[in-house]
Amino acid sequence: MILSIGEALIDLIPAKDMSGGELFRPVPGGSPYNTAIAMARLEVPTAFLGKVSEDMFGDRLISHLESNGVESARIIRTPNPSTLAFVSAADDGSPRYAFFNNGTADRSFTAEE
Numbered sequence: 001m002i003l004s005i006g007e008a009l010i011d012l013i014p015a016k017d018m019s020g021g022e023l024f025r026p027v028p029g030g031s032p033y034n035t036a037i038a039m040a041r042l043e044v045p046t047a048f049l050g051k052v053s054e055d056m057f058g059d060r061l062i063s064h065l066e067s068n069g070v071e072s073a074r075i076i077r078t079p080n081p082s083t084l085a086f087v088s089a090a091d092d093g094s095p096r097y098a099f100f101n102n103g104t105a106d107r108s109f110t111a112e113e
Contacts, residue, residue: 001045003074006032007106008050008065009083010057024086026057028064030106040069047071051113053105057082076113080105 012024032050039046048070052058054077061082065072083104088096101107 001047002036002039003047003049004032004036004039005049006030007083008033008048008052008061009085009106010061012084012086014088026060028061029085033061033065036065036070037068047074049074051076051078051080051105051109053077053082054079055082058105076109078105078108080108083107
């Protein structure tokens, strides 16, 4: 089994509503999180270890892992909020990020845990 350890966050991706107005669509993400899902989709036994919020975004993060075949029993839940990463495109098309992660769940994961 491959154990992916680290961040699980919500990427807020630019989108348009039905009237053309701008909005941000929440998408589960984070490098170790995405790696776990990619491995599970390749039918490699995979688990994720990290700290995930008890908020609505944390529920979504865990649900998405499980629906993609990633074992979630090692996840530690916490009342700390989920990290949010707003994404936009720079002038050259490369991604730009604004992270909101002070006191968040994935940032509170300790070596002892």
